[in-house]
Amino acid sequence: MKVSVILAHPYKGSFNHAISDSVIQALKNNHHTVLSHDLYEEHFAPVLPSVELISDASGDKLVNLHQEEIKETDGIIIIHPNWWGQPPAILKGWVDRVLRQDIAYAFHEGDNGGGLPIGLLKAKAGVVFNT
Numbered sequence: 001m002k003v004s005v006i007l008a009h010p011y012k013g014s015f016n017h018a019i020s021d022s023v024i025q026a027l028k029n030n031h032h033t034v035l036s037h038d039l040y041e042e043h044f045a046p047v048l049p050s051v052e053l054i055s056d057a058s059g060d061k062l063v064n065l066h067q068e069e070i071k072e073t074d075g076i077i078i079i080h081p082n083w084w085g086q087p088p089a090i091l092k093g094w095v096d097r098v099l100r101q102d103i104a105y106a107f108h109e110g111d112n113g114g115g116l117p118i119g120l121l122k123a124k125a126g127v128v129f130n131t
Helices: 015-029 061-072 089-098
Strands: 002-007 033-038 075-080 125-130
Touching (some): 002 015, 002 061, 015 033, 015 075, 015 125
Parallel strands (some): 002 075
8 A cells, every 4th residue: 555644844853743753654564655745844835826726737846746646645644733723834735736636636527616526536545643
């Protein structure tokens, strides 16, 4: 099983990092392939450029890597703190830029976004650690 682990916490000594380390080790110990991303360490750019509003593609190589990986994973694990009742902005930006139309979902032909989306992700399981 291929699993994506997405971590969104800036402090390496955080509880979230400890959770991430434990999750990754447990997955590897059980012979899963792990695709791990620390959004802060990677300097993921969370701001959605206006060009991405009108294009299906991103010019950002890191965004493209995340999109390709997320399409192929069997499971997704997201680890983040709860700041003021919300995840960090970097994670919201990751969702906006990576889980896009034609990556994570699509609409029926002729539907311009008014109907129900069709899920495109291979992953059938997800876990969120929100501390």
